[in-house]
Amino acid sequence: MTKTTKGISRRRVLKGAGAMAGLAAIGAPHIAGAQAKVIKIGLPTILSGRVAILGTSSRFAVQLAFNQINEAGGINGRKFEVVDRDSKGRPDEAAKVTRDLINNDGCDIIIDGEASSGSFAVHEVVRDLGILCLHTCSETSSLTADPKLFSKNVFRCARQGIHDAVAGGSYAAKIAKEKGLKKWATCSPDYAYGRDNTAEFLQYAKMFEPSIEVVDQLWPKLFAPDYTESITKLMQVKPQAVYSALWGGDLVAFIEQSNLYRLFQNTAYFSGGLGDPPILTAIKNLPQGLNTAYRYNNGFPGSPENTAFCDAYVKVAPHEPTNWAWQNYAASQFIIEALRRTNGNTDSSALAKEISGMTVKKPFGGAGITMRDSDHTIINYPVAWGKTVSKSPWVLDYVDTEWSKIIELEKEWKKEKGYA
Amino acid sequence: MNLEALASCLSSSACAVTQISTALIIGMLLFMVASGLSLIFGVLGIINFAHGAFYMAGAYIAFFTYQATSSFLLAFLAGALGAGLIGVIFERFIISKVYGKDILMQLLVCYAIILIFDDLVKIIAGPEYKMMGMPDVFALPPLEFAGGFVPAYYVFMIVASLSIGALLWLAIEKTRIGKIIRALAINPQMVGALGINTTLLYAAVFGVGSMLAGIAGSLAAPTRTLTPGMGLSILIESFIVTVIGGMGSIVGALIAALLIGFTRAFGAIGFPLFVDGIMFGMMAVVLIIKPSGLLGREIAR
Numbered sequence: 001m002t003k004t005t006k007g008i009s010r011r012r013v014l015k016g017a018g019a020m021a022g023l024a025a026i027g028a029p030h031i032a033g034a035q036a037k038v039i040k041i042g043l044p045t046i047l048s049g050r051v052a053i054l055g056t057s058s059r060f061a062v063q064l065a066f067n068q069i070n071e072a073g074g075i076n077g078r079k080f081e082v083v084d085r086d087s088k089g090r091p092d093e094a095a096k097v098t099r100d101l102i103n104n105d106g107c108d109i110i111i112d113g114e115a116s117s118g119s120f121a122v123h124e125v126v127r128d129l130g131i132l133c134l135h136t137c138s139e140t141s142s143l144t145a146d147p148k149l150f151s152k153n154v155f156r157c158a159r160q161g162i163h164d165a166v167a168g169g170s171y172a173a174k175i176a177k178e179k180g181l182k183k184w185a186t187c188s189p190d191y192a193y194g195r196d197n198t199a200e201f202l203q204y205a206k207m208f209e210p211s212i213e214v215v216d217q218l219w220p221k222l223f224a225p226d227y228t229e230s231i232t233k234l235m236q237v238k239p240q241a242v243y244s245a246l247w248g249g250d251l252v253a254f255i256e257q258s259n260l261y262r263l264f265q266n267t268a269y270f271s272g273g274l275g276d277p278p279i280l281t282a283i284k285n286l287p288q289g290l291n292t293a294y295r296y297n298n299g300f301p302g303s304p305e306n307t308a309f310c311d312a313y314v315k316v317a318p319h320e321p322t323n324w325a326w327q328n329y330a331a332s333q334f335i336i337e338a339l340r341r342t343n344g345n346t347d348s349s350a351l352a353k354e355i356s357g358m359t360v361k362k363p364f365g366g367a368g369i370t371m372r373d374s375d376h377t378i379i380n381y382p383v384a385w386g387k388t389v390s391k392s393p394w395v396l397d398y399v400d401t402e403w404s405k406i407i408e409l410e411k412e413w414k415k416e417k418g419y420a
Numbered sequence: 421m422n423l424e425a426l427a428s429c430l431s432s433s434a435c436a437v438t439q440i441s442t443a444l445i446i447g448m449l450l451f452m453v454a455s456g457l458s459l460i461f462g463v464l465g466i467i468n469f470a471h472g473a474f475y476m477a478g479a480y481i482a483f484f485t486y487q488a489t490s491s492f493l494l495a496f497l498a499g500a501l502g503a504g505l506i507g508v509i510f511e512r513f514i515i516s517k518v519y520g521k522d523i524l525m526q527l528l529v530c531y532a533i534i535l536i537f538d539d540l541v542k543i544i545a546g547p548e549y550k551m552m553g554m555p556d557v558f559a560l561p562p563l564e565f566a567g568g569f570v571p572a573y574y575v576f577m578i579v580a581s582l583s584i585g586a587l588l589w590l591a592i593e594k595t596r597i598g599k600i601i602r603a604l605a606i607n608p609q610m611v612g613a614l615g616i617n618t619t620l621l622y623a624a625v626f627g628v629g630s631m632l633a634g635i636a637g638s639l640a641a642p643t644r645t646l647t648p649g650m651g652l653s654i655l656i657e658s659f660i661v662t663v664i665g666g667m668g669s670i671v672g673a674l675i676a677a678l679l680i681g682f683t684r685a686f687g688a689i690g691f692p693l694f695v696d697g698i699m700f701g702m703m704a705v706v707l708i709i710k711p712s713g714l715l716g717r718e719i720a721r
Contacts, residue, residue, distance in 0.1 A: 050647050052547035218692065225644045225653055226449075228574075229688035232442045235569070236435050236689065249549030249645035256551060257643050260571035261562055282645075284553025 038081050039339070039346060041066060041332075042101030044094050044122060045113030045137070047086035050223055051248055053278060054137055054324050058113035059084050060317040061325040065332030068312070075336070076344035083107055087118055094118035098125045108346040109133070111331055113324070116140040116193060127151045132348040132355075134331040137324050139164070140193070144377040145419045153348040155355055155376040157331035157369075159323070159383070161200055164272060166409045167383035167401040168293055169204020172270050174399075175291065176209045176241065181268055183215050185239035187230050187254070189246055190219035197245040197272060204409070205243075215239055220246075227254045231261055239267060247273030252282045259285050275386070277320035280394040290388040292395060295323035299393045301382060305365030326363050330378070333360040334371060379403060426690030437568025439685045445574045447681025448581035449636050453654055454661035454673040455585060456632030462668025463605045463625045466515060467523065469530035471633055471658065472651025473537040478503035478634025479650065480545060482641045483552045492555035496638045503634020504627045511626035516619075534651070541648040550646040558642070577639050584635060588628075589670050601625060605668070660699055664706050666716020675714060 043062055045055035059082075066080040074080065083105050085097035094114045101107045102125075110133040112122040119138035126133035133154045135143060141162040143149060175181065186202070188194035198217070206212050216237045218230045231254075234242060246254050251273055258264060264287045273279070275295035280286060294300065298310040298320055309329060313321045321329075338354035339346070357373040359380075369381050383406065384398035414420035429435035457471045482499030486492060514533065518526050558573035592598040604611045604621055612618045636654070644650075661680055665672030680699060687695035706713060 048542065048547055049649070050549065053549075056547070218688070223653070225640070225650065226446065228442050228445050229684050232438045232685070233688045233692075235438060236429060249551075249647055252549065252551050253643070253645045256554065260554070260573060260643065261569060278548070282549065282551045284551060285559070 037078050039075075039078050039109070039344070040105060040107040041080060041082045041335070042098065042105060042107030042110045043082055043084040043113055044087050044097045044101060044110070044118070045084060046089045046115060046118070047084070049089050051089060051115065053248070053322065054115060055084075055086070055113055057278070057317065057319070057322040057325045058111075058136060058328040060313065061321065061328040062111055062113070062332055064312055064316055065329050065336065067316075069336050075339045078339075078344045087114060089115065089118065091117045091121040095121040095125050098122045099129075102129055102131055107131075109335055109348075109351070111136055111328060111335075113137050113328060116143070119143060123149065123151070123154060126154055130348055132335075132346075132351045134334060134355075136328045136331045140196075142417075142419075144375050145414060145417070147375075147419060150375070153352045155331075155334070155352075155371055157334060157371070157378050158327045159381060160377060161197055162410050162413050163379075163383055163406050164293060165197070165200035165204050166406045168201050168270070168272060168385065169206075170208050170401050170405070171291070171385040171399055172201070172205040172241075172243070173208030173212070175268065175270075176205070176212055179240075179268065181241040182211050182213055183238070183240045184212055185216045185218065185234055185237055185242050186214065187218040187220065187227075187234065187242055187244045187246065189222040189224075189250060191222045194219070194222070194245045198243065201243055201245075201270075201272070220250075223250060225253065227257050230254075231258050231263055234263060234267070235261060241268040241270060243270045243272075245272050248279065249282075252279060255283050255287070255290075256285070259287065264290060274388070275395055276322045277394065278322060280388070281319070286388055286390050286394065288388060288390055291385055292388060294382045294384040294386065294395075294398060296321045296326050297386075297393055297395055297398070300384065300386070300395075300398045301364050301366055303365030305362055309363035321363075329363050330360060330369055330381075333362045334358055379407065421691050421694070423690055426686060429686070429689045432567075434567030435689075437566050438570070439568075439689065440682075441565075441568065441570040441574065441578075442688075443678065443681035443685035444578045445681070446684050447677040447679075448578050449640055450654070450657055450661050450680055451585060451674050451677035452581050452636035452639070453633050454658040454665065454677055455588065455670050456629035456636075457658050458662050458665065458668055458670060458673045459588075459632070460626055460629035461662070463601055464519070464622055466519070466526060467667075468515070468629070469527055469655070470510070470533040470537070471629075472653075472655030473534050474503045474507055474630040474633035474651070475637040475640075475654055476537065476541065476646075476648075476651040477506050478637025479641045479644075479646050480541060480550075480637075481634070482638035483550055483646055484545075486552050486555070486641070492557065492642070495552075495641070496635075499638030499641065500631050500635045503637065504631030507630020507634075508623050508627040510630070511623050515626070516622070537651075538648045545646075545648075547648060552641045552646070554642050573642060580639065581635075584632070585670065585674060588632070592670065657699075660703050663703050663713060666713025669713065669715040672713055672715030 045058050047055040063082050066082055070079050085101060087094035087097055110126055110131055112119055112133055112135045114122055116138040119135050130153060135156040136158050139159055139161050141160045144156045186198050188198040220227055220230050270291045272293045274292035334355050338351045341354045342350045355371050359368040359370045361368045369378050372379050380403055384400040386395040386398040389396050453475055460466055460468045478499040481502035482495040485498040486495035518529050560572040562569040562571045608618055661673055661676040665676030683698050684695055
């Protein structure tokens with residue numbers, strides 16, 4: 001007896017299933033081929049927590065760059081898809097999501113939008129898997145300066161501490177000499193970045209202006225909500241100038257709380273992290289004349305490319321670009337140009353060969369930003385310092401530092417550290 | 421350790437005034453949060469691990485009200501009352517379900533609420549930090565006392581916190597409702613047997629405790645950046661305060677909050693690298709010598 005279900009025999013069902021399986025087998029390569037046309041860019045970054053703006057502004061920039069190229073028809077007919085994952089700022093999670101992006105989501109290229117701690121974790125994953133990766137947010141110099149960490153398929157498209165220290169030290173020394181600022185204090189967050197950044201800044205400031213004397217160093221906790229005791233301590237010490245590596249929301253709180261004491265009326269202030277437009281606009285009473293490193297500014301450099309970048313960015317994001325935004329946008333340009341040269345071939349070795357030594361004009365125009373061949377890190381990006389004003393564009397009077405000077409001192413620094 | 425600098429500061433009126441005011445600024449906000457925590461524990465016997473979430477709620481409600489109205493008074497009232505109302509809802513629908521249950525269950529419920537509140541803030545206000553800014557009425561040069569400087573807003577903050585603390589103490593110690601609440605803490609069955617609606621009283625006490633956290637959030641909003649999760653750091657310090665002062669004691673919370681404030685203010689001058697060590701050391705000493713805290717009493721229910 002033949003078992004039937006609503007008039008359909010079991011044999012018929014099995015035949016149908018076999019036919020389906022056969023069709024699937026024939027159809028599968030076709031579907032895979034169609035999917036392969038899309039080039040997937042994986043973006044592990046921080047999208048939640050106190051530094052979420054690092055990730056959200058990075059994501060806006062990467063999406064902007066690849067949407068622009070998609071609208072222009074892609075490369076060799078291949079379009080781009082950006083796949084982002086939130087690491088929540090945890091290095092273990094950063095490593096995990098990067099592996100997922102490569103192994104499960106099939107990403108061809110990684111743009112690592114992690115802060116330094118996460119970047120070192122991502123670095124090991126991409127070295128292991130041999131995929132092309134551009135770090136876009138880590139400013140820790142050793143990530144690319146230490147030859148032990150070198151990998152032919154990994155690059156950094158972000159400013160780095162040693163470049164900033166030379167530029168900042170040189171600028172601060174010049175102001176110190178002009179205004180006779182000899183008594184200095186520091187107020188930086190108490191963790192590796194805060195301490196290293198402050199030490200490097202002081203090292204070069206003292207080198208360029210030996211009369212600088214550090215009278216006190218304060219180390220409030222990272223993400224401290226209140227800085228009153230640090231501010232009143234500074235009032236007791238009465239330094240002529242203060243350097244701070246505070247950043248993000250911590251810096252906003254520090255400036256607002258310092259305003260209550262009118263701290264900046266008699267004390268010059270130098271900050272490595274104040275120059276990001278979202279920070280400058282978050283401060284309700286931005287004092288005039290604070291000295292800040294360049295992070296991003298829609299008027300500097302005053303090039304049509306920079307204006308075009310800012311105009312396009314504010315159409316997709318709720319604020320002007322951040323430092324992380326331009327770095328991610330520039331990284332995307334390196335990838336796009338490399339893919340143009342390889343006709344859309346995503347082989348990491350071929351792409352890495354193209355990116356080494358490459359110069360991109362976007363987003364700043366001018367001579368462009370160059371990916372240095374020797375250590376896979378960018379040079380010739382803006383390292384200027386300027387002074388705050390109370391309304392847009394928030395920072396003016398940018399003073400640039402010669403890149404030849406930075407590179408010369410960087411070489412000496414590498415020798416001191418045993419990197420060269 | 422720089423005891424010379426500390427001695428020099430104490431001998432100078434300018435330095436001493438500025439640092440004492442710093443101690444009061446730090447201490448008073450902590451007192452507001454810790455007194456709410458202490459009140460809730462003293463009457464309901466609940467260790468409200470979600471208390472920081474009410475501080476955050478108060479700060480965000482004040483921020484949005486200020487954005488909408490530009491009135492700091494309205495922002496302050498909205499932050500305080502909003503946090504109080506959320507507290508009542510939380511007590512009625514969530515925490516009352518775990519009264520008398522294992523402390524681990526209470527901890528889990530509170531932790532879930534912290535995560536839900538943080539995510540709600542992310543959805544409503546976004547993950548980025550917010551800054552309310554100083555209301556115009558307080559945008560004045562710092563006031564000078566004996567050569568030391570205290571910002572006008574901080575003078576208001578200290579006076580407001582002390583007044584609210586005094587009102588709370590008077591309400592609990594000197595009024596009929598305060599007497600009932602004290603009785604509720606000691607023998608809730610007897611209070612219920614006398615025909616008093618204890619359910620309503622529990623909700624009201626929890627609401628007042630949450631409102632105190634909301635007041636602290638509203639007072640902090642003009643000077644601190646607002647972020648999802650901002651309640652956690654103040655919660656940790658508030659627990660130190662309640663452990664030192666004694667769970668359930670408002671006066672104990674005040675003394676302990678001032679102790680923490682003075683330690684941080686003068687520690688910044690004399691022993692900047694050991695401030696946290698001193699704070700936790702004080703807590704350890706109190707736990708060893710008097711586990712119920714300086715003015716604390718044992719759990720009531």
